[in-house]
Each structure stands twice: as structure tokens, then as C-alpha cells.
Amino acid sequence: MQKKISIIKSKKNKSKIVCLTAYSKNTASIIDKHCDVILVGDSLGSVLYNFSSTKKVTLDMMIEHSKSVRMGVKKSLMVVDMPHNTYRNSKEAIKNAKKIILKTKCDAVKLEGGKKIVQIIKNLVKNKIQVMGHLGVLPQSATSFKFKGKNIVERKNLLRDSKLLEEAGVFSIVLECVESSLAKEITRIVRVPTIGIGASVHCDGQVLVTDDLIGLNEISARFVKKYSNIKKYINDAALKFKQDVTETKFPSKKHSY
Ligand code: KIV
Numbered sequence: 697m698q699k700k701i702s703i704i705k706s707k708k709n710k711s712k713i714v715c716l717t718a719y720s721k722n723t724a725s726i727i728d729k730h731c732d733v734i735l736v737g738d739s740l741g742s743v744l745y746n747f748s749s750t751k752k753v754t755l756d757m758m759i760e761h762s763k764s765v766r767m768g769v770k771k772s773l774m775v776v777d778m779p780h781n782t783y784r785n786s787k788e789a790i791k792n793a794k795k796i797i798l799k800t801k802c803d804a805v806k807l808e809g810g811k812k813i814v815q816i817i818k819n820l821v822k823n824k825i826q827v828m829g830h831l832g833v834l835p836q837s838a839t840s841f842k843f844k845g846k847n848i849v850e851r852k853n854l855l856r857d858s859k860l861l862e863e864a865g866v867f868s869i870v871l872e873c874v875e876s877s878l879a880k881e882i883t884r885i886v887r888v889p890t891i892g893i894g895a896s897v898h899c900d901g902q903v904l905v906t907d908d909l910i911g912l913n914e915i916s917a918r919f920v921k922k923y924s925n926i927k928k929y930i931n932d933a934a935l936k937f938k939q940d941v942t943e944t945k946f947p948s949k950k951h952s953y
Contacts, residue, residue, distance in 0.1 A: 870891050
């Protein structure tokens with residue numbers, strides 16, 4: 697695991713980091729060969745469970761989905777989101793991070809936040825837990841999903857938080873919905889890789905939610921690029937099945953005992 701972390705860190709200023717989300721074994725096993733990092737994101741709350749925010753995602757949900765993902769991940773670094781209210785203080789964070797790692801055999805955990813959680817991150821790192829940071833729009837606590845870096849205060853805070861997270865010992869930082877020139881500046885000043893989602897091409901890597909990328913999840917965010925239309929394939933297959941069943945073409949002798 698340490699080797700995988702070193703590989704991710706060594707990509708800074710050399711080659712881009714490719715990261716996608718997975719919530720189950722089948723997806724993980726398909727994307728694994730193309731990714732450097734696979735993230736079991738708590739976005740699964742909205743994508744799979746139709747929650748209005750990620751706040752309702754529980755530790756058990758993250759653990760069960762991550763156990764499934766683990767079966768499909770062979771080469772990528774596997775990171776699991778610590779859900780809302782599972783890292784309110786260092787003691788709680790260490791207990792829950794250890795539980796996630798023990799039960800899912802993931803390589804690292806991701807936490808959302810800057811200055812407020814720096815001490816918690818330091819204590820996780822002290823306990824040999826690998827941490828990915830997450831700055832910019834923070835879905836677990838966000839009241840607005842507008843991009844960050846519009847004014848001087850936001851910019852100053854994000855620059856400060858990036859340095860604080862680096863000093864706390866994170867091995868990389870996700871930047872979510874951060875204005876391009878600010879993402880560029882953060883990427884320049886921190887020594888660990890930045891992984892952007894709606895944070896420009898200047899980051900050291902990019903992450904997208906796989907269900908958005910394949911067109912399975914309906915989302916209209918500017919930062920999403922739809923690379924496939926998997927809905928059409930599922931629709932076509934279901935329609936063909938329906939026709940075969942109604943016309944008694946399925947099951948044929950080949951599919952019967
Ligand atoms: O939960 C998630 O999927 C994430 C990514 C969008 C970075 O945090």
C-alpha cells in the first residue's frame with residue numbers, strides 16, 4: 697500500500713492521475729485497469745439511494761459497498777470516503793477509519809474539510825492511516841454548490857487550507873469546483889498531487905463519478921462529461937428481452953434443461 701501511495705505522489709508534475717468512483721465489484725473490475733485511484737465516494741448516497749445530500753450516508757453503507765468494490769480492485773489505490781459525522785473528533789475519526797480499513801482492506805480514507813479538521817488529519821496520519829484531503833465544495837456540509845474562489849476571502853482560505861492539509865500529511869487533495877486560476881495556484885504551491893473535479897485541467901489529476909461519466913446518473917453539472925450512454929444499452933436489452941418473452945422466443949431450447 698505504501699508503494700501505491702508513493703507512486704501516486706511521484707506523479708506530481710510528471711503524469712496525470714486518473715481517478716473514478718466505484719460502488720460495486722462489477723464497475724470496479726472494469727475501470728481498475730484504467731485508473732490510478734478508485735474512490736468509493738459517499739456520492740453513492742445521491743447516486744444510488746436518491747438522498748438529497750450525502751449527509752445521510754452511514755459508515756455501514758460505506759463499508760458494505762467498499763467490501764464489494766475491494767473484490768474488483770486489483771491494481772488501483774482504493775480510497776474510501778469517511779461519511780458525515782464519523783470524524784467529529786480525533787478519537788471518533790481514528791476508531792472509524794480503522795474500522796473502514798480493517799473491514800474493507802482499502803488503502804486510504806478521504807475526509808472533507810480544511811483548517812477545522814487539520815488536527816484530526818494529523819492524528820490519523822500519526823496512527824499510520826493514509827489520508828486524502830478534499831477542499832472546495834464540500835458536499836457533506838455545503839449549503840451552496842457554487843464554485844469556490846470567487847472572492848479574495850475564499851481564495852485566501854483555500855490557499856491556506858491546502859498548505860495546512862499538506863503539512864498535516866495528506867498524500868493528495870481533491871479540489872471540487874474550484875476556479876481555474878486558483879486550482880492552478882494551489883497545485884503549484886502544494887507538493888502533494890491535487891485531483892480536480894470541476895477544478896480545471898491544471899490539477900495533477902482528475903476524478904469523476906463513474907455513473908455520471910457513463911450516462912447512468914442524470915446530472916447536469918458543468919464539470920461532468922458524458923463519455924457513454926449506458927442507459928440506451930440497458931433500455932435496448934430490456935426491450936429485446938420483453939419482445940422475446942412475449943413472443944415466446946425466450947427461453948429457447950439452448951437456454952432450457
Ligand atoms: O463522493 C464522491 O464521489 C467524491 C468525488 C466526487 C470526489 O467525493
